[in-house]
Amino acid sequence: MARLVTLAIDLFAVTLLVFGLYFRRHRRRDLIVAYLGVNVGVLAVASLLGSATVGAGLGLGLFGVLSIIRLRSTELDQHEVAYYFSALALGIMGPLGAASSIWYTTGLTALVLVVMYLGDHPRLFRGYRRQFVVLDSAVVDHVALVAELERLLGARVHSANVERIDLVNDTTVVEVRYSHPAKAPAGTHAEVTARIGAGR
Template identity: 55%
Template sequence: MTTSALILMGIDLAAALVLSFGIYYRRHHRRDLVVAFLGVNVGVMAVAMVLGTAEVALGLGLGLFGVLSIIRLRSSEISQREVAYYFAALAIGLLSGLPQTDPWPVAALIALILGVLWAADHPALLSRSRHQVVRLDRAIADEEVLRAELDERLGATVTSMTVQELDLVNDTTLVDVRYRVAGSRGRGARRTAAATAGALDGRALEGAVR
């Protein structure tokens, strides 16, 4: 094994640890996905190093993207954010496994991937935007009335909403809501919105029991 390959292996392992523990786990605390990210990264790097040509590695990378998509459909649901981490782990492993005479351009690309993910997933970015699925204890078919009701209940400005279920028998509405809270509310807004959504679900459940 060449010196360049050893350097790339070290860069890959360091990048995978930063991606999994320094960025993802520190913010989202899902241990199972940390294992998945590290496994994907090291596995892709090892296979790419063994195959040893850029043409084969390119086909391997495209094939692995397809395999990961199939696995995602058959496993527990993960968010689009976590899909981005999956693909970042795969891309870092693939870049590190390709045969290179100079490892530093690859190191720069890996640093770029980590930097973009760190910034794009930073809590301060679009921090006022929220997303919840809310069940109201009223069946509301009129979109304007529904928007006004959600604005009042959540204490925020609804930016988009999708009605997932309108139950006229049990008099409930299930709606996927994206909304924006006031800048000065901070964490209190998150607690209030969560408590409100929980109360709405509780009222709907209580009405169903009755």
Template identity: 70%
Template sequence: MSRLVLVGINLIAVSLLVFGMYLPRHRRRDLVVAYLGVNVGVFAVATSLSNSTVGAGLGLGLFGVLSIIRLRSTELDQHEVAYYFSALALGILGPLAGTSLWVVAALTGLILAVMYIGDHPRMLRRHRRHLLVLDTAFTDPIALTAHLEQLLGARVYAANVERLDLVNDTTVVDVRYSQPASAATARRAVEVGAGR
């Protein structure tokens, strides 16, 4: 009976993670299949391992091997990596936890709550990151920051030069900045108007 409850908790949790949070926010169908497949596959293997004398060590090793294989196969954004590890953690949590159902349910709820809050659209909504190609070669970081603030109309927190080409007079820069409140308000008004 408790095994069926663990299966139910896992399926409900991964469904909430994938269909309740990830898909509505990011709309990447290929990763939906990956998250579901990894979660159910890890859950099945971890359930099999929990009945043997192999123990949690092999289960955690499996966790690491699957992570390396998956992360080397394609480039993922950081939020997608977080969803990936959450799906893995949910799959391995129940079978190898060795604790009561209430602890498994509480830890599952904790993972879902952290992902819901951490990836919420209102969390740090004014903060942005872009990779820009500028048509000027900037060797002075102060001049680069001033140019970016004028160009973006925002406060620049970090500007990391990825490539500086003095021959073609270009700069590739990874910039992190905060959008002004007035621009964020205007953008939200446009989004609301477009949604009608």
């Protein structure tokens, strides 16, 4: 009975994680099947093979192996990695939780959901952005580069890491982390590539 309860808790939690949090905020359809498949797959394998004596080792082993396979298959943004590990953790906690307190397992499941809800909330650091900017001039002076980026972006630059300076084609590729004033409209957290003409 306890096992069925923990399985039901996991299925409810991953549904809430995927449809209530991730898809509602990020709208990436292809990762829905990935998150659900990872969760239910780990849940099924751990339910069949897990036991009180080998459960912890099994859980860690599945966590590590599946993480390597999944993370090497495609490039994920950091928030998508967080959702992936959350779905994986929920799938492991279900079978392992059947051997311990149901309330403890429920509390840990709720903790994962609450952390993801708050950590990925659109209002959290809503003014901060990250972009790759390509300037059509080779800027070698860091102070001048930051000043030019602030002028073009109309924002405060917190970090400007030069990826490439091409003196032949007269271009600079730089990763910029910046923030707009609090009154600026909120944007996405996705990494984008922009081409900005310096001095134009």
